[in-house]
Every structure is written in C-alpha cells, then in structure tokens.
Amino acid sequence: MSLINIKINGKELQVEEGTTILQAAKKVGIEIPTLCYMNLHDLNIEHNPGGCRICVVEVEGRRNLAPSCVTKVWEGMSVKTHTMRVLNARRTVMELILSDHPFECLTCAKNGNCDLQKLAQDLGVREIHYQGEQSTYKEDKSPAIIRDMDKCIMCRRCETMCNDVQTCGVLSGINRGFTAVVAPAFEQDLIKSPCTFCGQCVAVCPTGALTERDYTNRVIRALADPTKTVIVQTAPAVRVALGEEFGLPAGTIVTGKMVAALRRLGFDKVYDTDFAADLTIMEEGTEFLDRLSRYLNGDKNVKLPILTSCCPGWVNFFEYNFPDMRDIPSTAKSPQQMFGAIAKTYLAEKLGVKRENLVVVSVMPCLAKKYEAEREEFRVDGNPDVDFSISTRELAHLIKQTIGDIKDLPDEDFDKLMGESTGAGVIFGNTGGVIEAACRTAYEIYTGKTLEKVEFHQLRGFESVRSAVVDFDGLKLNIGIAHGLGNARKLLECIRNGECEFHAIEIMACPGGCIGGGGQPLHHGNTEILKARAAAIYKEDEGKALRKSHENPEIIKLYEEFLGKPSSEKAHHLLHTKYFDKKKRIYIEK
Amino acid sequence: MSTVKMHLLVCGGTGCVSSYSPQVAESLIKELEAHGLQDECKVVKTGCFGFCEQGPIVKVIPDNTFYTKVAPEDAKEIIEEHIIKGRKVDRLLYTDPKKQEHVPDSKHMEFYKKQIRIALRNCGFIDPENIEEAIARDAYSALGKCLTELTPQEVIDIIKKSGLRGRGGGGFPTGIKWEIAAKNASDQKYVVCNADEGDPGAFMDRSVLEGDPHSVLEAMAICGYCIGANKGLIYIRAEYPLAIKRLKIAIKQAMEYGVLGDDIFGTGFSFHIELRYGAGAFVCGEETALIHSMEGQRGEPTVKPPFPAEAGYLGKPTNVNNVETFANVPPIILKGAEWFSSIGTERSKGTKVFALAGKINNVGLIEVPMGITLREVIFEIGGGIKNGKKFKAVQTGGPSGGCLTETHLDTPIDFDNLLAAGSMMGSGGMIVMDEDDCMVSIAKFFLEFTVEESCGKCSPCRIGNKRLYEILDKITQGKGTMEDLELLRNLSEVIKDTSLCGLGQSSPNPVLSTLTNFWDEYVEHVTEKKCRAGQCTALKKYIIDEEACVGCTACARACPVNAISGERKMPHNINQDICIKCGACYEKCKFNAIFIK
Numbered sequence A: 001m002s003l004i005n006i007k008i009n010g011k012e013l014q015v016e017e018g019t020t021i022l023q024a025a026k027k028v029g030i031e032i033p034t035l036c037y038m039n040l041h042d043l044n045i046e047h048n049p050g051g052c053r054i055c056v057v058e059v060e061g062r063r064n065l066a067p068s069c070v071t072k073v074w075e076g077m078s079v080k081t082h083t084m085r086v087l088n089a090r091r092t093v094m095e096l097i098l099s100d101h102p103f104e105c106l107t108c109a110k111n112g113n114c115d116l117q118k119l120a121q122d123l124g125v126r127e128i129h130y131q132g133e134q135s136t137y138k139e140d141k142s143p144a145i146i147r148d149m150d151k152c153i154m155c156r157r158c159e160t161m162c163n164d165v166q167t168c169g170v171l172s173g174i175n176r177g178f179t180a181v182v183a184p185a186f187e188q189d190l191i192k193s194p195c196t197f198c199g200q201c202v203a204v205c206p207t208g209a210l211t212e213r214d215y216t217n218r219v220i221r222a223l224a225d226p227t228k229t230v231i232v233q234t235a236p237a238v239r240v241a242l243g244e245e246f247g248l249p250a251g252t253i254v255t256g257k258m259v260a261a262l263r264r265l266g267f268d269k270v271y272d273t274d275f276a277a278d279l280t281i282m283e284e285g286t287e288f289l290d291r292l293s294r295y296l297n298g299d300k301n302v303k304l305p306i307l308t309s310c311c312p313g314w315v316n317f318f319e320y321n322f323p324d325m326r327d328i329p330s331t332a333k334s335p336q337q338m339f340g341a342i343a344k345t346y347l348a349e350k351l352g353v354k355r356e357n358l359v360v361v362s363v364m365p366c367l368a369k370k371y372e373a374e375r376e377e378f379r380v381d382g383n384p385d386v387d388f389s390i391s392t393r394e395l396a397h398l399i400k401q402t403i404g405d406i407k408d409l410p411d412e413d414f415d416k417l418m419g420e421s422t423g424a425g426v427i428f429g430n431t432g433g434v435i436e437a438a439c440r441t442a443y444e445i446y447t448g449k450t451l452e453k454v455e456f457h458q459l460r461g462f463e464s465v466r467s468a469v470v471d472f473d474g475l476k477l478n479i480g481i482a483h484g485l486g487n488a489r490k491l492l493e494c495i496r497n498g499e500c501e502f503h504a505i506e507i508m509a510c511p512g513g514c515i516g517g518g519g520q521p522l523h524h525g526n527t528e529i530l531k532a533r534a535a536a537i538y539k540e541d542e543g544k545a546l547r548k549s550h551e552n553p554e555i556i557k558l559y560e561e562f563l564g565k566p567s568s569e570k571a572h573h574l575l576h577t578k579y580f581d582k583k584k585r586i587y588i589e590k
Numbered sequence B: 001m002s003t004v005k006m007h008l009l010v011c012g013g014t015g016c017v018s019s020y021s022p023q024v025a026e027s028l029i030k031e032l033e034a035h036g037l038q039d040e041c042k043v044v045k046t047g048c049f050g051f052c053e054q055g056p057i058v059k060v061i062p063d064n065t066f067y068t069k070v071a072p073e074d075a076k077e078i079i080e081e082h083i084i085k086g087r088k089v090d091r092l093l094y095t096d097p098k099k100q101e102h103v104p105d106s107k108h109m110e111f112y113k114k115q116i117r118i119a120l121r122n123c124g125f126i127d128p129e130n131i132e133e134a135i136a137r138d139a140y141s142a143l144g145k146c147l148t149e150l151t152p153q154e155v156i157d158i159i160k161k162s163g164l165r166g167r168g169g170g171g172f173p174t175g176i177k178w179e180i181a182a183k184n185a186s187d188q189k190y191v192v193c194n195a196d197e198g199d200p201g202a203f204m205d206r207s208v209l210e211g212d213p214h215s216v217l218e219a220m221a222i223c224g225y226c227i228g229a230n231k232g233l234i235y236i237r238a239e240y241p242l243a244i245k246r247l248k249i250a251i252k253q254a255m256e257y258g259v260l261g262d263d264i265f266g267t268g269f270s271f272h273i274e275l276r277y278g279a280g281a282f283v284c285g286e287e288t289a290l291i292h293s294m295e296g297q298r299g300e301p302t303v304k305p306p307f308p309a310e311a312g313y314l315g316k317p318t319n320v321n322n323v324e325t326f327a328n329v330p331p332i333i334l335k336g337a338e339w340f341s342s343i344g345t346e347r348s349k350g351t352k353v354f355a356l357a358g359k360i361n362n363v364g365l366i367e368v369p370m371g372i373t374l375r376e377v378i379f380e381i382g383g384g385i386k387n388g389k390k391f392k393a394v395q396t397g398g399p400s401g402g403c404l405t406e407t408h409l410d411t412p413i414d415f416d417n418l419l420a421a422g423s424m425m426g427s428g429g430m431i432v433m434d435e436d437d438c439m440v441s442i443a444k445f446f447l448e449f450t451v452e453e454s455c456g457k458c459s460p461c462r463i464g465n466k467r468l469y470e471i472l473d474k475i476t477q478g479k480g481t482m483e484d485l486e487l488l489r490n491l492s493e494v495i496k497d498t499s500l501c502g503l504g505q506s507s508p509n510p511v512l513s514t515l516t517n518f519w520d521e522y523v524e525h526v527t528e529k530k531c532r533a534g535q536c537t538a539l540k541k542y543i544i545d546e547e548a549c550v551g552c553t554a555c556a557r558a559c560p561v562n563a564i565s566g567e568r569k570m571p572h573n574i575n576q577d578i579c580i581k582c583g584a585c586y587e588k589c590k591f592n593a594i595f596i597k
Helices: A021-027 A084-099 A115-122 A157-165 A200-204 A216-224 A242-246 A255-265 A273-296 A312-321 A335-351 A368-373 A392-402 A423-429 A433-447 A485-496 A527-542 A553-563 A569-575 B014-018 B021-034 B072-084 B131-136 B141-149 B152-162 B174-183 B204-211 B213-227 B241-256 B287-294 B323-335 B337-341 B374-381 B415-420 B439-453 B459-476 B482-498 B502-506 B509-517 B519-528 B554-558 B584-588
Strands: A003-008 A011-016 A038-040 A045-047 A056-059 A078-080 A145-147 A172-174 A181-183 A210-212 A229-234 A269-272 A358-364 A388-391 A465-472 A475-483 A504-508 B006-011 B041-046 B058-061 B065-067 B190-195 B231-237 B272-278 B318-322 B351-358 B364-369 B391-396 B403-405 B429-434 B542-544 B594-596
Touching (some): A011 A021, A021 A056, A021 A078, A084 B459, A157 A485, A216 A229, A216 A358, A216 A388, A229 A255, A269 A335, A273 A423, A273 A569, A312 A368, A335 A569, A423 A527, A433 A465, A485 A504, A553 A569, B021 B072, B058 B072, B065 B072, B131 B213, B152 B174, B152 B323, B174 B318, B190 B287, B190 B323, B204 B323, B204 B351, B213 B231, B213 B272, B213 B318, B213 B323, B231 B287, B323 B337, B403 B509, B439 B459, B459 B482, B459 B502, B459 B519, B482 B502, B509 B519
Parallel strands (some): B006 B041, B190 B231, B351 B429
Antiparallel strands (some): A038 A045, A056 A078, A172 A181, B058 B065
16 A cells, blocks of 8 residues: 555645545544444445535645545645635535424434534534425334434435345435435335344434334333333343443443342333343254254254344344245244243243233344334234333433433342343353354253353454354364344355355344344444443353353253243244245335 | 439428428328339438427428428428429528528528538438438448557547547546546446436437437447447437437447447457436436446436546446537547647637527527637527517526626637636537526526436535525515525535535536626515516516506406405506416406506
8 A cells, every 4th residue: 555645734644545535634633524424444334425515625626625535535635624615515514404304303312312413513503594495204113113204314324234234225215306315115114125123224323314113101101000010121232231321431231230220110020131042042052953963864854054043133134035045044032032922921920910911021232123022923812922122222211211320320130030141141142142152052962061161262253254163072063153134145145055054153133243233322333332342241251150051040940840841842832933934025005 | 323313301300200290201202202203302301400490391402492390281382393393482491580581591591601510410411210321421430440540549549639528518528538448457348328418408419319320329339449348338318219219220220230249340349339228317417327327226426536437337447428529529530630629719629519499599409619609609590589689698508507698798618618607518508598587587497407306415415406496486486685695605605515416516507607697686686576577476566557547347356366456437456465466457457557567
C-alpha cells in the first residue's frame, strides 16, 4: 500500500491509499458527523451509500461538496471539514430530513437513543425552515418487529443487513422520489415476506422506523393480575448486556442484580433459560449421538451433519430458503420453548398452578423469539408455552420505569427447580457456544470418560465461518460454525452441493451469536462492545462450579421425576418439534 | 439497371406516424400503381425530417419539394399533378411564417438553411429498415477502416483529436472516456449505448435510432474495438417501440451482412449487440443508475468513483455513451478529426441536435453547428415566436436546465457558455417561452418533473426538491413571503452542492436561473400578489366594471360559490374572499363588464 499526502483543515498527514476522507479525518481527531454511514469493523460490514449527505466536506478544486464517507483521498488532496458552506449544507440537509420526520419524539421507542435526534442536537438545529408535506406509510406490525416507515430516513442500513449480511432479501428501496421508502417487495407486511425476524435491521436502524414489538404493557398487566402466577426466564446473553443500559461498561456481568430487579418487578419466580439450555444439550446431544452412531454403523437412512436448532431466526431462515434440507436440523426445541413446555407441565404441577393461570415471560436478546413464542405448534389448546417474550432493551425500559437503576441492587440467586444451570448453558450466548456445550456432554457419554479440559478453544472466535476438529478419543469429528445468516447460507449451499463434510454444525442468525442479537442494547456500530459481551460469557462459564449440562442436578431431577430419560417418548412430545416448508407460504396479496 | 427516376420520401418518425404517415405512404404507392409508375417512382419510408410541427412530411427527390401536413387523400393530387405533370401542389408547400409565401423546396427553407447534419445525416433520407440504403451511404465503412487500417489507439486518437464531447449532458471528452476504458484491463468489457432519453419534449436520440440505427450500431462496434469489448448493450426505454423495432431489424440485418457478430470482415474482431429495456425512470439516464437497472437492481445512482470505465456493468469496465455521441463517430473516422473540429467553437466541436419546443413556430428537431447563437436558432431556424408574441425566455438542457433571457440571445451556444449563463447543454432540449408565460409557474413545472423523477436515494434531492416545489406553489398561490425567496435560493444552492448525482445537482437550475433573471416577477407574486402573465389562477382577480354592468344577474346565477351579489338592474359585485377564480362569470357576461386583473 502506498502512502498518500493530504491536508485536512490545514493539517498535513499521510494515509494509506484507499482511505476515505472520513477515516483520514478520524486519524487526526477530526470528527465529521455521519448519519447513514455504518461500519461494523470486525464483521466486515461497511455501509456507505453516500445517501444522507450529512458528512459532506469541501474538497479544493471540486465543484460541489464531497461525501466524506465514500470519497477516497488522492495525492495532494486538500479538505476542509467545517467551513461555513459545509455547516450550512449539513444543517439545511438535516432540516430537510427532519421536515419529513414525525415530531413524535416523546412517545417514540427510540427517544433518547436515536441517531437522528442526537445529530439534530449536535448540528444545533433549532428551527425547521423547510416545512411541508410529510410522507406517510401504512404501519406494519408483525409479532416481532414493527415497521413505522413514517420515521424512515432512507439510510438503507437495514437493507445492507437484510440483503448483504443476512441474505434474506426482504427489504429494499421501493417507489421513487419523495415517496421512496424501504419495504418488502410490493409493500407487503413482514409477516407475509420471508423475514426471519432476526432483528438485525432493528439493531442498526438509526431512528424509530424499525423497532421491536413491545410486550412490556402485556407483561405489566399480567404482573398486576392477582389471579396469575407470573414467572420469568432469562437468556444467557441478557446478563452480559443489560448493564450497558444503565451505564455500566460493556461486558459487565449483572446476573444477580438482574434477578433482584425481576423479583422487584413482581415476578413470582425468576428462572434461568440456561437451565433449559442444559436441557437442550441433553436432548440435542442424545439425538446427535444416536444419529452419529447409526451413521458410523453404516445406516444409509441417517443424514449428517446435524444442525443446531436453538436459534429461531435460523429456523425461519431454513424453512424459507432450504426447506428441502429441513430433515437435517435437530428436532430439539430451542431453550426458550423447552423452558415453556416444562414450565407449563412439570413446574405448574410442582407449583400447584393451573396452566391457564401460569404466565411464562422470557427475556431474550432476540426478536425472533417473539415470533417463535407465537408459533401455532408451541401451544396447547391455544395457550402458548411462552406467553410473552421481551427483549433486553424492553426489560431495561421496564426497570428504568419502576426501580430506576440496577447498580445498587443486591446480587440474588435464581429460584429453584428451573434456576440451576451449568457453564455449558451460559455459553449458548456466544457463537460456537452451543456446539461447545454439546461436545462437553457428548464426549463424556460417547467415550465414557471424564472430560478434563472443558474448553474447546478451536470452536471459539469471531470468524464468520469456522471449521474445527474435535477429538472424541480417537474419533475425529468435523464441526462447522457460522454466525450471520449470509454465512449460514454459504455453509448450507456447501453441504447441499456435497462440497463439505461435517458431523455437526452450529448456526446462529446474528453476527456474534445471541450477544449480538436484535433485541440487545444498541451497539451503534461499535464491535468492541460485542467482543466484551463475548468475553463476559466465557468468564461467567469459568466461574461456574458445574460446566457440563448433564451434571446439572435440576436436570437430573427433571429426568428422574418427570421425563424419564433423554429422547424418551415424553421428552419427544414436550421437547421436540417439526419444521415446515415455508417457501410456498411467501405469497403476494392481490 | 434501375429505372427509378424519382423518390417520394415519407417521414416514418414517431410524430408523423401518429399523424397517419404510413397511410400516406400506402396511398402514394396505390396511386403510383394505378398509373403504372411503380417502377419509375419509389416510395421510401424514412426517419424523421425534424420538421415535426408540419407533419406528415413528404419530400420529392430529386427536386427536394417539401410537402407538409400531407393527408392520405392528397396522394392522388401529388401523383397526378407533380409526378406526372411536373406541377408542384402549391397548397401542400410550406408557408414561410414571416414572408407568408410558399417555399418551393427544402433548400430554400429557413429551417434547414443553417443546419449541418452529421448525427442526423441519414435521417429523412434512407429507409432505416433496409441496411443496403445505409451501406450506400457509407454505413460500416468507418468500422471497416478501423478494423483493417487503424489500431485501437489510433482510432482513440482520432476521436480525441476531433474534440467530440458527450452529447448526453455531461460533455465529457469521448476520446478520453474510451482511452480510460481501454486502459483498464479485464477479461470482459462492455460498450453501453444510453438511449434512455427522458427529458420531456426531447426526441433527439429516438430520431437517430428510428432514422439511422446503423450509425449507432457501427459506432458501438468501433468503440468495442477501441476499448477491447466484444459485447454491446443498448439501454432503451420501452416507450420507444418504433426505435426498438428498427434496432432489432438493424441488428438482425447487420448480423446477416457480417458487419456485426463474429469475426467481422475476417479480422478476428467480434462484436454482439443486445437490447435492454428501461421502464421509463428519468434517473436511469444517469450512467451508474442505468448500469444498476441493466443488472436488475433498483435504478439508483451510486457515488463515482468508481466510474463505469473502472467498474461498470457486472463490475466490468464499461464505456457508456449517448446515442447522439455514437452517431457522430463514423463520419469522424471517415472524414477525419480535422473536418469535425473545424466545425464549432474552441472547446465544443461539431454539431448539436436540439429539440425545439414551446412557443415557437417551427417546432421540431434541428442539428446546428456549435457556436450558433440562440437568436439564430429561435428566430431563423425556429421561425420566431408563435402568433407574433414577444420572446421572454428560453430553457435549454431539459428539465434541469436554466431559463435564459433576451440578454443571452447572442451568446454562441456551446457547453461552456451555457454553463456560464446558468443553464446547460443537457441532452438538447430547447423550450421557448413568450410573454404569456409566468416564470414562477415555469420553474414550478420543471420542479414537478424532478420531484417525480428523483430516485429518492439522497436526502437533498428526495426532500429538497419537494420543498422547492412546495415553496414555488405557495408563491403561485399568492401566499409567498420575501423570506420564502431567500429560502428558495439557499435550498437550491444546497441541493446543487450536496446531491449525489447529476439529477439533484442540476434540478434547482430552473429556480436559480429564474430567481436571477426574473427576480421582479417573483417579487410581484409575493408583494403585490400579482402574476403579470396571468397564469397563476389564484392571483387572478375577476372584477365587475360598475359602469358596464347592467345588472342582468347572469353572472350571479353562473357563479358556483355564490360570490356575486347585487340587485337586479343594479351593478353587481364579486366578493374576492369567496371567489374561486373559475371564470364562469367572465364567460357568461354579455356586456364585457367583467375583467381580469
């Protein structure tokens, strides 16, 4: 790479060829405001359509202003980033954007956490000189995501996530000019599109155009109802991210304070989805070992690899995109649904509560979980196994509205019966975690030996598609891991074409796994936050006395008292599911 | 030996076709056959003559008699009088609007006198559906010369030396564009012809494609030879069915004749051309948007660089030129760079095709040398303003050009002068306005178009143009303030300064140029609530002249909103607060007692 000499605001500097003005300015501490621009460094996602025109700067010799996010430097370039011409342009463009944006900040889900709001502040916009018609679109309310396109500013970040990263191809620009907006094809509702509800679009939306479907009102009503017993389960990735909403550094583990907060909110019992994750390992691990041994014995009816099935975004993805391969994933339900199924049978009996009076709430880093909870197959006589799923962000809002903060709360423990978990359950939150947890248990069952070193470092990391070999006492198992649906697609196509051979594959829909889920506190493009969360997950695992799912005493008890053994008929009935060919369900409304 | 002594050229351009020129041709053939003259006199359906105002056109060769507004019923008279007896049909001859005299042939028509036809050389002359007629006029000889006598670099040097600049609007030197594409190494390159002509009222490219498709095909192959591409794509809007039909015929014939396809002239050079249809989005005339549209993506521009010459269609080096640019290439190769550069001004060489429209006598298509003045174009070629009205302004460069005034009439037309005057060459639209045109409404009209046609990708164009339109509308409604005029100017400048592509970078031109050149008219609208041209309905005032009113009550009964009051046989009165300016009273009054202020 050759070095290039440029000048920014009079400062001379050398940067590598191919650097943009924005990057170069950052090097010398000059901040140029941006809006549509997004760069998720470690995930190799750079979004710079040059559409918002907020980051424009003056380049000597150029007739018009240059968008700094996408204009590369050239030898001898002289740039001015904050001239009056530039400030006037930025402010005018901002006024234009605001003139076509509803003034609903007070009731907007993104109030206080909105890139547009913050930028308007930073640019000192106090008056909107250009008022006029505002564009309006129909609201689209799916079980997981709400699209309120009146608030869309056409930054197109969601499109990059949906098309380039996740390869779902649901969102794209439609219409022209003033009525241009991002929408599914033919302006259909999300529920009628192949949307997986992974929520990555929501995670990057700078405004309130894409938000999660908020279930906190329903939860509050349930908690206020004296006839209901309301219990809650919390996913592993929540405890390492919730603190961020209260100003704690990313990666702070707040498990105990979160439990305390949930108790204070009035939940009758506070349980752990990690318990259900351990249960998932028992079922999925057993299924894997069964398929593996039949495969090794030459049974031609058995297909490998086995694919994990805990991620509901991923399940939606293959139901839409790879329905022909839907017999490969494990039939084990996700931890959320396993928890719900056990809670409304085993636990209800233990607590002496009727199914219809037991309300199961889940706190998830995920939006697809909301959709999953509403699936028909996860209901008994219309009563869902999981009543409401709320995101990490929604829980934070709820706490802020009631308790205020979590920092001063004492550390408390989960309730008994479904609150005990092992480190294996915890690492479900990271990419590679489910398969590592499965290996810990499967190894011991398969080899009959004790696994001394529980960490499988070869399965960890941030690389988008990884493969590793795990040694089961001489039996070499090929493991594949992908996070992000675009990467999952690559891996699946590879399997379909018979180009790669794996025994087992873990797939998570979101970049980084659940810690980067669509329901997590917004990272605003800072991937250091994701890394800190991932590290915290492994730290939590290390701190656990028990680190293998099959050693969880509550799991052992559950099988003894209720399920019999893994993969028993009862276990199958409650803990396994089936998948559908949804390719045919994508239809166009006349 | 051919026994044909005379030709009847019937215009087969879209304009004349829509006024029944195919039926005219049919009738002429029938009449010739009825008189047994079919072997001596041939009817040829040609491309556009450019004189669209007066179509359908029939031209008689060799005497150049130019018949206008010919109807199928006129065929008998033309054949019997002119062809047989040698007497011209006077009533069908063109009448000069100034001298009020019939003009015997096209050589004496002011419309053609100052034109130099390079791009349009074959339009109105040959049958575009017959490759042999094109070949008889040297089609594909330039390609032959390039392939057999010149190296690609030599051809590029000729184009560079000729000074040819892009005719699509940008005015980028064509030779340099080709050179850049040639230098970018790749296993596959493409030549794209931009035939997505979208300016309202413009039909330069359509006429070339309808009248002389081979000139474009040949030039694309020459370009392919220069840059190292063996594939050409023509992006043409689906609303040009006749041009598409003729292109398809031309490509098929060229393939059959071996002047396109594999191993052309046995030189080993292959070139294939395909058509791609556009859905009629104006922005797809912008080259990056055009390429995305061809790829099946949303027709939206992307930031340049990378330029198409680096990464264009399917990421491969691509050279995009406009139809008219291509049409200039073969004559340059055949006649030489010096010949071409001898025409025009210092920095704008050759000719330019313009579509004359608006309040001008000779509406149509013209090709004139660069450097000609607006006065010559409007008052000589164009025959002056319709109905003897006073010239007010001319808008050049399509919907995002600027409005020029009387003071610019003697400016020589070229790329740089038009830019300096606050307008642009664009693709060659030229709309003439007279004293009855309100300049605020004109600006609003053009903005309405750009608002509609913005792709919506960048904020200043998407929202800014809409706001410009709204402010202009407010002014024409009589609700504008002086602050609005300041906002108009600031917003226009910011949109130009910050928009992503050429559309937004030029769309405020009609506003800025009218603000500069017709400031008084804006101020009148705002402060006096007056539209001097009487175009702004909301600013019209219908007033009853008390002296003339006899109190017949006809107006009051006609008023749909009961704005008129008055006793019978007493002068009536219009309540301006209620009046919706529908004009019903004005129409009804038999005593001329109602006037408009």
